[in-house]
Amino acid sequence: MTGTGGPGVRLSERQRLAWLRLIRSDNVGPATFRDLINHFGSAERAIAHLPELSQRGGARRQIRIATPAQAEAELAAAARFGAVFVGIGEPDYPAALRRIDGAPPLIAAIGDLRVAHGPAVGIVGSRNASISGTKFATRLAREIGAAGYRIVSGLARGIDAAAHEASLDTGTIAAMAGGLDRPYPPENLDLYERIREGAGLALSEMPMGWEPRARDFPRRNRLIAGISLGVVVIEAAARSGSLITARRANDFGRLVFAVPGSPLDPRAAGTNGLLKEGAILTTRAADVLDALAPISRIAPDDEPLIEEPDEGATPDWDPPRDDERARVAGALGPSPVEIDDIIRHCGLPAATVHYILLELDLAGRLDRHPGGMVSLGSGET
Structure with a gap:
């Protein structure tokens, strides 16, 4: 596997082992991971505080924390497969x-x-x-790749x-819903190998060996939208994963392109709808x-979004009452609200509110929504 040695740390x-342990622990998603690192300074210190945080958040049972042996086994499985784990600031x-x-x-x-x-440009x-849709996707990918x-x-x-x-010759990126060793669908295995x-x-954010499930594909669609500067949608039904990708692209401030189709073809209902909503006619x-x-x-902007300070750093503030x-x-x-609104409503310091939300999140009592919004959930660890 070849890297670039570009900017980043x-x-x-x-650290990689600790990061993997943290993200594989219960109730730790990307936003929670970031908040934990920002508060505690390192994944190792965050892991040490997970039991206390989840208990204070109201968890009824002990939170499951990925062990060093489990993380080491996943790193070893990835290495055997020829894969690596890349951190957000690398x-x-x-x-x-x-x-x-x-x-x-x-x-x-x-x-x-x-x-x-x-x-990068996403094409979904x-x-x-249809034959014409496939031919147009091929032409579009070839010409955009050549550019x-x-x-x-x-x-x-x-x-x-x-x-x-x-785009095999110009550079193509496959975002996957399952682990890298579980490509889907099976008929595209040869394409995957090439x-x-x-x-x-x-690329995948799922563990090695993870079989993709229906709910994993929207997560995969989020990766496509996030990697791309713009997403082109060709033939998408009124309810389809491609429209989820387009919505996430819009949420991320990416450009959304749509290829028009016949009103009589249900495969064009979604793309024609995107055009009505302001997508760029393509x-x-x-x-x-x-x-x-x-x-x-x-x-x-080459500044990493997550930094770990010196190992001796400790949070300099008192825990919430x-x-x-x-x-x-x-x-x-149950309705999603912005965290800034919670801070204003409660009249508490932002750090205090974020810390309490962390506790609720790790206890399985907080739901996170697009745009950084949160709501009170009903789940438990």
């Missing part, structure tokens, strides 16, 4: 992805890591694609497969390239 092996982490809300702190990668650098669409962009898709049948095939062995890269590669040209020239915890919990309900 590499994790030590000890040189080989996709620059655009690190800027999205809830970016995965660690991603497993296999293939040519140099493909992770440079601007129907699994049951210097990586092509990102989800390794699915139909439009995804056509986009990957057409992506890994050529000018391609496959009938040729130039429509995409012209819209992205100003964005792709913007210099990336029980009455403050009650005030924050009482301000929450």
Whole structure:
């Protein structure tokens, strides 16, 4: 596997092991991971505080924390497969992805890591694609790839497969819903092998050995949207994963492109709907390239989004009081709200509110939503 040695700070092996343990522990998602690192300074110190935090948040049973042996086994399995884990502040982490809300702190990668650098365009669409839809996806991916962009898709049948095939020589990225050693669907296994062995890269935030489930595909779609500067949708039904990708792209401030189709074809209902909502009409590669040209020239911000200070650093503040915890919990309900609104409503310091939300999150009592919004959940550890 080849890397670039670009800007960024590499994790030590000890840090990488601790990061993997933390993200594989119960109730620790990307946003919670970031908050824990920001507060405690390192994954190791955060792990040490997980039991206390979850108990104070109201957990009824002990939180499961990934052990060093479990993390070491996953790292070893990845190495045997030829994959590596890349941290969010490291040189080989996709620059655009690190800027999205809830970016995965660690991603497993296999293939040519140099493909992770440079601007990318997502191309997604129907699994049951028409001949004309497949041909257009092929032409679009080939021409956009020739212009210097990586092509990102989800390794699915139909439009995804056509986009990957057409960009094997210029650089293609497959975002996967399962572990890197569990590609889906099976009929694209040969394509997957060619992506890994050529000018391609496959990425996943799921553990090695993870069989993809239905609820894992929206997470995969979020990766496609996050890596890309813009997403092109070709043939998407009114209810489809491609529309989820388009919505996430819009949430992340990416451009959304849609290829028009016949009103009589249900595969075009979603794309035609996107056009009504303001997506960029796309009938040729130039429509995409012209819209992205100003964005792709913007210099990336190389500052890592997660930093770990010196090992001796410790939080310099007092933990929340029980009455403050009650005030924050009482301000929450089933409807998502912004954290800034909670801070204003409760009249508490921002650090105190964030810490209490961490406790609730680790206890399984907090639901996180797009845009950094939160609500009171009903789950438990």
